Amino acid sequence: MTLLRDRDLARALDHASHTCDRLTALDPGYRTGLLRSARRFRLPRAGAGPHILDLGCGTGASILALLRAAPHARITAVDASSGMLGRALARPWPARVRFQHLTAEEVATTGEGPYDAVFAAHLFRNVTGPDGVLTTVRSLLRPGGRLAVHEYSLSGSAAHRAPWTAVGRGVIVPAGALGGARALCRHLWRSVLDFDPAPDFADRLERAGFTDVRVVPVAGRQTGIVHTFLARNGSAATGEHAR
Numbered sequence: 572m573t574l575l576r577d578r579d580l581a582r583a584l585d586h587a588s589h590t591c592d593r594l595t596a597l598d599p600g601y602r603t604g605l606l607r608s609a610r611r612f613r614l615p616r617a618g619a620g621p622h623i624l625d626l627g628c629g630t631g632a633s634i635l636a637l638l639r640a641a642p643h644a645r646i647t648a649v650d651a652s653s654g655m656l657g658r659a660l661a662r663p664w665p666a667r668v669r670f671q672h673l674t675a676e677e678v679a680t681t682g683e684g685p686y687d688a689v690f691a692a693h694l695f696r697n698v699t700g701p702d703g704v705l706t707t708v709r710s711l712l713r714p715g716g717r718l719a720v721h722e723y724s725l726s727g728s729a730a731h732r733a734p735w736t737a738v739g740r741g742v743i744v745p746a747g748a749l750g751g752a753r754a755l756c757r758h759l760w761r762s763v764l765d766f767d768p769a770p771d772f773a774d775r776l777e778r779a780g781f782t783d784v785r786v787v788p789v790a791g792r793q794t795g796i797v798h799t800f801l802a803r804n805g806s807a808a809t810g811e812h813a814r
Contacts, residue, residue: 583758604797606640611799624649624690627692638665656670685716689712691721722800725796739759782804
């Protein structure tokens with residue numbers, strides 16, 4: 572199967588946007604995993620909130636996670652799919668959350684930043700040039716700023732490919748067919764198999780110039796399948812490490 576990329580993927584997401592929340596609700600660990608990754612930023616919960624770029628915000632589940640982890644954060648939420656962004660905009664948000672319809676590659680053209688943190692959930696598996704996007708992210712982060720990537724990235728063990736293949740064929744693709752998102756769900760299944768295993772993506776982060784790179788598995792049934800990748804844009808002045 573050919574993976575969906577760029578405009579084809581954005582169109583598929585537009586088409587599936589009305590069923591996306593129902594499909595993700597079938598996975599009881601989906602929103603919990605996002606919240607765990609957002610909390611691993613260790614961002615301040617009091618005082619002036621950090622400015623966070625949510626890169627690939629989808630229908631807004633990642634924004635909700637960030638606001639729970641850092642209640643006073645200012646969030647710029649970006650997505651390439653107008654349909655997904657429309658679903659996010661339909662939710663009630665505090666004034667400190669704002670939205671932009673842009674691809675990950677276009678974000679650097681806005682002139683905004685630097686950001687204190689960048690959160691990217693289910694993004695890097697879906698971009699054509701992950702190294703270029705990492706370069707963009709570094710250019711948008713302040714020195715010492717934090718990156719957290721929440722991604723379907725299989726562990727380095729072959730033991731997790733077989734369960735994911737079984738879930739894809741037995742659950743994800745059939746659910747997509749019922750929800751009118753068969754092509755998108757087939758893409759989800761195959762893109763995970765084709766994406767960097769967790770150790771390889773950690774190496775990619777280091778090659779892109781990030782420091783203090785850590786890989787933390789998401790707990791529960793997604794262990795070995797979903798990971799949080801934590802990194803910094805250079806070393807912080809205080810010497811504090813990403814946790």
